[in-house]
Each structure stands twice: as C-alpha cells, then as structure tokens.
Amino acid sequence: MSSPLFGGIEAGGTKFVCAVGTDPDTLLHETRFPTTTPDETLRRALDFFRAIQRETPLAALGIASFGPIDLHPTSPTYGFITSTPKPGWANTDVVGFFARELGLPIGFDTDVNGAALGEYRWGAAQGLDTFLYLTIGTGIGGGAFVNGRLVHGLLHPEMGHIRLPRDPNRDPFEGICPYHGDCLEGLCSGPALAARWGQNAETLPADHPAWELQAHYLGLALATFICTLSPQRIILGGGVMNAPHLLPLVRTATQQALNGYIHVPAITEQIDAYIVAPGLGNRAGVLGAIALAEQTWKERSSL
C-alpha cells in the first residue's frame, strides 16, 4: 500500500476514542468507550488495534492523553499519566503498555497538544509556525505550537489555570477549581457554568447573561495568551464552544481586553480569521492522535 496506516487514541478522562487511518478523509475504523479502570480501558483499546493488525499492519500509534503526563524522553516515567486526581489512573504507564503489546513506535502528548498538531496538519492552522489551540469543555486546556513544534518545556502548558480579574460586584461566583477557585477553568469550564447558573451550557438560551460574562472572561484569557505567546491564530474547541453565538462574542471581548494595544491588522481588522473554530470540528482530538502517530513515524523514518 502507498500511505502507511496509523492508529490513534484520544484518551480522555471521560471516554476513549480509538481510530485507524491516514488522514481526515481516510478514517477506516473508529470506536469509543467510557474511561473506566486503567486495566480495563487500555485492554479494550489494545483489543481494537490487535484486531486491525491481524488484517493490516499499522506503522505507528499516537496517543493524545488527559494529564498531567510525563513527556521527558529520558525520564524513568516517560509516557506515564502522573499525578492525576482521576481515581486509579495516577502513575499509569500508557506508552510502555502499548509499545510492549503492539510493538509499534508510539507518539504521546497531551490531548490539547494532539488536537493542535491535528489542526496544524489538516485543519485551521496549516502553514503557521506559532498558534494556540484551546478547548473549553469539561476542563479548559491549551495546546501550543511555537517555532514549528509543540510546546513541552518544563512539563506542558496548563492554560486552564491562569488567573483572571473578577469583579465580585459584577460576579460574586467564586469559581470551582479546587486549586485556584476563580482561575479560567474555575470560572468558564462546562461544570463551572453549570454550578454558576444551575443548568448546563447546552440549555442556556442565547440571550442569557451567562454568555456575555463567559465571553468577557474568555476575552481576558485570550488577551493574556496573545501577550504571552504571540500566536498567529487561536483555535477554540470543546463542548462549551458548540454554542454558535459564543465565538463572535469572544472575538469582540478579546479586542476589548487588548484595547488597541496590540496594533496589528490580524487583531484590529481581521479578528474573524484570527480567533476561529477548529477546522477538524469535533474530530480534532482523534485526528490529533493520528497526527502524533504520523509525526513519530516520520521522525523514525528520517533517522
């Protein structure tokens, strides 16, 4: 066959999505199941890929995982999910398990870094060298691509936990983050919206004041990310962003937060092309995992 076939796992705290394919137009198999114990969940993913391997060889496997995870290639716990509060999952050797059982090269990164790589490869970030992918859903997290590569650094970014100004007179809600209270995730994640308004984001009508406040905070957060990372584009994914009226509000709120300080046309004139939805829609996660596999395969091939 001409193009190699890759496996991908979007390893989320709630569900796993496993797929096999080459690119967005060639996703041959896909399955999804809830995240239960590590043993049961990893076995179930393994069975899926083993069944496929009996028919067709895979070139590599990519895993885009919830975290925190260890990404240091020389660390003894490389490829582990490390200090997660998710019961049973702390110190789980994810990469080692699949490498041993499948005998494949494994690409491994955070779920949001995976999604960022997928958007770079086939979605809304093609051709850029510095951009940000942010998901606003059950949690809030950012994947950053800077100078042509995903950002790891000390650990990996944890963008949901930046602090924002909150005026208690306008907004007395103190946030739900167990570490920081009213950090970005504590104020703007799906569970934060549900706790604040007593109903899920999906049921809040478009004219509910929840959305102006949500956009206000997201605009402050994006302004901070712009001042820090200087991204060429920002991609907003995740379940909360499925509300179609939210994205235009966030664009305006980001301009208001910057208040003309970053004086470039991309922000002052062309914000609709600067803050965008994922080009891969809700397949960004699993396609990101496929992209991680492809990246690892290319790196191995060029050695």
Added chain:
Amino acid sequence: MSSPLFGGIEAGGTKFVCAVGTDPDTLLHETRFPTTTPDETLRRALDFFRAIQRETPLAALGIASFGPIDLHPTSPTYGFITSTPKPGWANTDVVGFFARELGLPIGFDTDVNGAALGEYRWGAAQGLDTFLYLTIGTGIGGGAFVNGRLVHGLLHPEMGHIRLPRDPNRDPFEGICPYHGDCLEGLCSGPALAARWGQNAETLPADHPAWELQAHYLGLALATFICTLSPQRIILGGGVMNAPHLLPLVRTATQQALNGYIHVPAITEQIDAYIVAPGLGNRAGVLGAIALAEQTWKERSSL
C-alpha cells in the same frame, strides 16, 4: 584574528548602550548616551561603530530595541520601530539605517528577546530550550525562548500587559497603564510603584508593605507564564529587581499562586534555581545585542 568581533546596540527608550566585543569576557569598547531624536541618536551610535571599523572590521551588528518593532523578514517595514508612543520614533527604520551606513549583516529583535538570547548564550539559561526572561523596570516586558528559538509569532510577546486579579479592598490603586490600567505593567513597573507609594522603588525600605504586594502580583504573573509557556527557568531582570529582598518574596508568591497544581520538583522543591537573577547582571541587555549579532553572523555563515 580568531574570533570575529561584533557590534551591539541596546536601544532603550531612555538610553542607548553601544558596545563591541565577542563575549562577556571580551567587551572591548562601550559607550552610552541618552535617547533623543532618532536622527541624533542613530547618528551617534553610527559614529561610535564607524570609528571602530576604521581600526578593526566588525562581522555583524546586533540591535536589541524598545518597541513595538517589526520582525517579519518579508514585511516592507521589517526592522522598523513601528507604533511607539515615544515622540518622533514611530516608523523609524533602524535596521535599514545601519545596514546602509555600515554595510553589515544586522540582527534585530526586542530588547527583552535580546537579553533572553544573551542569557541563553552566556548566562543563566545555558542549555535550556524553553525559558522566560522578564524585566521589571521602567516598563515590564518578557523575552521568550521556546523550542530552541526566540518567540516572534504574530508580532512579539508583550508580557507586561497581561491582566491580574486585584482585590480593591486590599489594593485600591488602579494602575497606570494608559491602555489597561491595572495590568502587570500598570501595577508593578517602577513608575507604578512611584505613583502608588509616592517614592521611588530604590528608596522604599525592605520592610515596607510595598514589597509584599509587589511580590504577590509578580507571583500571580509568573504563575500565568508558567501555565502558558511551561518554561524550564524564569530569569528576572530590570531595575526594580535590584532590591535584593524582592526575589525570595517572588519565589514564595509564585508557589502560593500555583498552590501545588504544577507538581514538579523544579517548582515545589528547587524554586531557588527556577526563578533566578540574570547571569549577566545588568549587562544582559548589551550582551544580548552582541548575541543577536553573533546569531545573525552564524546564520549567514551557514548559508
């Protein structure tokens, strides 16, 4: 001669520092003068380098400049200081002037990116691939080095302008940034301290409550930069950091702001080696300009 000689300009909004050398141990000539009009200031720098060129050829010139500046190599205004509020300096072609007059390759970047590169080359960031240099002085700005290269992206980072939570009951001071009021620079720059306390930072005694509050805000800011960039180290320079009691307070405040969320020994156990003073001291700026020259010369040599 064995090692080539480089020129460097630390182009600040208040003063210019010009130097010639190869590295920190070989700074042969240095001069400094106030920043007046563009014509007078750039001519004065030119005269300095021309006099040296009559004796010894220079291999390249590096310019670490106040901004905002245009860093896009393909832009018609590449090498310009662009929309600065500094009178007379908006739309000044800095790179073009020196390239024409001296006939040298020119390395050009922000003052803080220059300082970051100098720290990478000879100072406190040697061997790292992702770190942050932050200056807290007349203004606040950050230079970021990610994946082995300085960050430019859309424009360049403007880290002084991130927003922070401020409790008006604890701190009624509304900040002095003309764009954002109480952003980081509006709360923590030297002029902000002077406006808030009615005296300059240098005259505030070590037990003045100013320092706890200053450290509190800087800790919040560093926590945000850690969550966003995941730096392997943070270097704090600038005049305000000359107060020797401030750095330990900032380390503690950063740990408090993160509240155990980023669970890595570098932060939880070895913070003294994680948040540090510049290895090059107050020569980080001009040595950064020399490092920009060296980088450009190496790039040209490898073509």
